[in-house]
Amino acid sequence: MFVAVFFLLIRRDRAYFVPMILIIYSNINGLLDWEDFALKGVVKFQDYGLILTILVLFFGLLRHKNSSIQALAIPKGEFLYRLIVGYWLYYFILFLYSILIQGDVEWPIKMSRTFFYGLAIYLVIDVLRISPVEFFGKIVNSLKYFTLFFGILYISYNIGGLDVYPKGEHETFLVADIGEVKRNFSGFPTFTFYFLIFFIHQLLTASNGRVLSFLGALLMAACIVLTLTRGAILAMVVISLITIFYRIPNAMSLRRSAIFGLAALLLVPLLLQYGQGHLEVLTLRFGEFFDAGSATESGNFLVRATEFSTIVSNVFDFNPLFGFGFTNVAELGYQSSLIHGGSADNGFSNIIGVTGFLGLLIFCVMMTSWIVVNIRLQSLRCESYSKVNFIFILYIFISFFNGSSMSYMHTYGLFMAYDLVAFAYFSNRQRTIAGVLNSGNKFQLKI
Numbered sequence: 001m002f003v004a005v006f007f008l009l010i011r012r013d014r015a016y017f018v019p020m021i022l023i024i025y026s027n028i029n030g031l032l033d034w035e036d037f038a039l040k041g042v043v044k045f046q047d048y049g050l051i052l053t054i055l056v057l058f059f060g061l062l063r064h065k066n067s068s069i070q071a072l073a074i075p076k077g078e079f080l081y082r083l084i085v086g087y088w089l090y091y092f093i094l095f096l097y098s099i100l101i102q103g104d105v106e107w108p109i110k111m112s113r114t115f116f117y118g119l120a121i122y123l124v125i126d127v128l129r130i131s132p133v134e135f136f137g138k139i140v141n142s143l144k145y146f147t148l149f150f151g152i153l154y155i156s157y158n159i160g161g162l163d164v165y166p167k168g169e170h171e172t173f174l175v176a177d178i179g180e181v182k183r184n185f186s187g188f189p190t191f192t193f194y195f196l197i198f199f200i201h202q203l204l205t206a207s208n209g210r211v212l213s214f215l216g217a218l219l220m221a222a223c224i225v226l227t228l229t230r231g232a233i234l235a236m237v238v239i240s241l242i243t244i245f246y247r248i249p250n251a252m253s254l255r256r257s258a259i260f261g262l263a264a265l266l267l268v269p270l271l272l273q274y275g276q277g278h279l280e281v282l283t284l285r286f287g288e289f290f291d292a293g294s295a296t297e298s299g300n301f302l303v304r305a306t307e308f309s310t311i312v313s314n315v316f317d318f319n320p321l322f323g324f325g326f327t328n329v330a331e332l333g334y335q336s337s338l339i340h341g342g343s344a345d346n347g348f349s350n351i352i353g354v355t356g357f358l359g360l361l362i363f364c365v366m367m368t369s370w371i372v373v374n375i376r377l378q379s380l381r382c383e384s385y386s387k388v389n390f391i392f393i394l395y396i397f398i399s400f401f402n403g404s405s406m407s408y409m410h411t412y413g414l415f416m417a418y419d420l421v422a423f424a425y426f427s428n429r430q431r432t433i434a435g436v437l438n439s440g441n442k443f444q445l446k447i
Contacts, residue, residue, distance in 0.1 A: 002028055009142065015127045015135045017056050018120070018414065019142045022190070024049035025117050025410050029150040030186035033166045047113055049410075053120045060126050075125075075424030080369040084121065084416075087362055087409075091115060094355060098325035101332070111340040112326035115354070118409025124417035132422040133383050139414065140385070143191055144198070144216075150189040151219045157187055158226040159275060173228075178277040183228045189220075190411070193239065193399070196220035197391045200243045204256055205384070214260050228281055230300075231402030239395050246391060304345050307337055311349045314341065315356060323356030347400030347407035363407075367393070370416050377423040380430070386422065389415045 002023070009016035025046050027033065034044040043051070075081045091112075098108035128135050156162040169182040189195075199217035203210055224236045244257055288300070314334045315323050324332065324341030338344060341353035351360045371393055377386040392415055399406045406412060 013135075013138060014056075015138050016142060017052070018124055018127055018139050019146065021049045021053055021120050021123070022143070022410065022414065023146060024052070025120075026190040027186070029146075029153075029189060030165045030167060030184075031153075036166070044113070046117070050113065050117055050119065053117075053123055056123055057119075057126070060123075075420050078373065078420060078424055080366070080373050080416075080420050083362070083366040083369055084420075087366055088119070090355070090359065090362055094322060094325050094359070097322055098327050101325065102327045107328045107331070108326040110326075111328065111354075114408055115326070118413050120410055121413035121417050124414050125421055128418060128421040129425075132418060132425050133385070136385060136418045136422070140198070144195060147189045147191050147195050148216060148219060150187070151192070151223050154184075154187045154189060154223050155219070155226065157184060158182065158278070173277075173281045175277045175280050178280070181228075181277040181281050185227065188227055189223055192220050192223050193235070193395050194388070194392050194415070196224070196236065197239060197243050197395070198388050200240060201384075201388050201391075203260060204244065204252075210256075214263065217260075218264060225282070226275075226278060228278060228285065229402065230282075230285055233282075235395065235398045235402060238398065239391060242394060243391050246387070307343055308346055308349045311336070311341065311343055311353045315352055319356060321356050321358050323352060323354050323359060325354065342404065344404050345402075347404045350404035350407045367396070370419060373423050374419045377419055377426070380423070380426050382426045383422060386419055389419055 006016060006020040010020070023029065027036075027045055032045050034046065035041070036045050037048070038044050095108055095112055098112070099105055102108055124139075127139075153162070153164055157164060165184055165187045167186040168184070170185050171183040173181045173183070175181050196217060199213045199220065203213040203217060206213065221236060221240075224232050227233075314329070314336070318324060318332070318334065318341075324334070326340065328339050329336045329341045330339070334341070336342075336353070342350035343353060344350070348360065351363055355363075371390070374386050374390050374393065377383075378390065392412070396406045396412055409416075
């Protein structure tokens with residue numbers, strides 16, 4: 001079904017290669033496992049997304065070489081673009097460095113694959129370069145409906161017991177008088193937080209599609225609550241408030257917020273009836289903060305703090321500049337919660353462990369540059385996606401304290417590429433218009 005849908009979409013427009021690859025990276029959002037359709041245990045299912053990216057980029061280069069189409073918005077002069085190139089150059093150097101210290105090629109390939117999924121950003125830049133708003137709209141629109149579909153499946157799994165995820169539950173809680181409450185991460189919709197921001201923004205600003213935006217926002221919020229993850233729920237509250245109050249609220253947005261807030265409260269009885277077990281588990285999990293006296297004294301925080309300290313200590317001992325690279329750290333004599341030197345529970349320690357403090361510096365400078373480009377794009381007032389993307393950047397940094405998934409470029413590269421290309425596109429267009437007007441004025445003066 002997945003292949004058939006995208007076969008039809010790609011025949012209409014090659015821009016749909018982007019959502020197809022991003023969904024492959026999510027194992028079709030948990031409906032498949034890494035080993036499904038694997039090739040001799042070497043090429044995992046997600047790796048097909050990387051292979052497809054490389055093939056599309058290669059044939060795209062051939063197509064552009066034999067084409068007279070001008071690259072209207074390839075932003076090679078932008079500092080952010082240079083940083084992205086430098087980021088990938090550093091990763092390739094790190095890969096060679098890993099081969100040297102590991103003594104073979106197999107482990108560096110295995111450990112680096114997830115990091116190199118982010119090469120899809122070059123495909124996004126190529127797709128968006130002619131008309132960024134139009135093509136980004138197609139990509140986001142398709143991802144929106146896929147995310148809603150995956151969200152419905154995720155809720156059906158958690159509330160209705162629909163067993164569709166081969167990886168199964170990550171953890172099971174036994175609740176008195178209710179039974180088992182399962183906790184699953186593999187089926188959590190990849191772009192949940194982006195579309196939570198997107199739907200709230202649409203709800204407060206758009207004149208059409210308010211019902212879909214309201215239901216979509218509720219669906220995304222329900223998926224976040226069903227992860228039973230305290231950090232994700234707190235991040236949802238913070239991000240939702242930032243989205244509502246990012247701009248100076250006007251009477252219309254405040255009125256809509258109040259109306260839809262009351263409508264959401266009317267759904268509380270449904271939550272009490274069908275999600276009572278999840279609410280009890282959440283009450284117990286949040287109660288740990290009060291029992292410990294503060295969030296920083298809770299067991300989960302102390303475990304993550306210890307892991308962070310261990311990773312930083314290991315990197316300082318081994319190589320503070322480059323970290324462990326894409327290696328199996330156990331074979332180098334170090335202990336880690338993962339096979340490589342990073343972390344699944346913190347984005348900063350994940351970057352430090354694998355790429356060292358130099359890698360963290362490059363990442364932070366690149367993200368800061370993205371914020372600058374995004375703000376400059378918003379100031380042009382030519383489109384609205386950048387407002388959503390700005391809040392999503394804030395979420396990326398917040399998420400680093402709760403997990404490492406957003407430290408991989410394939411999770412945010414689509415939105416970074418859009419801001420970069422859209423800014424180059426509209427800046428060039430404004431400069432061209434200004435140049436034409438100025439030349440016209442000079443001509444009139446000569447007459």
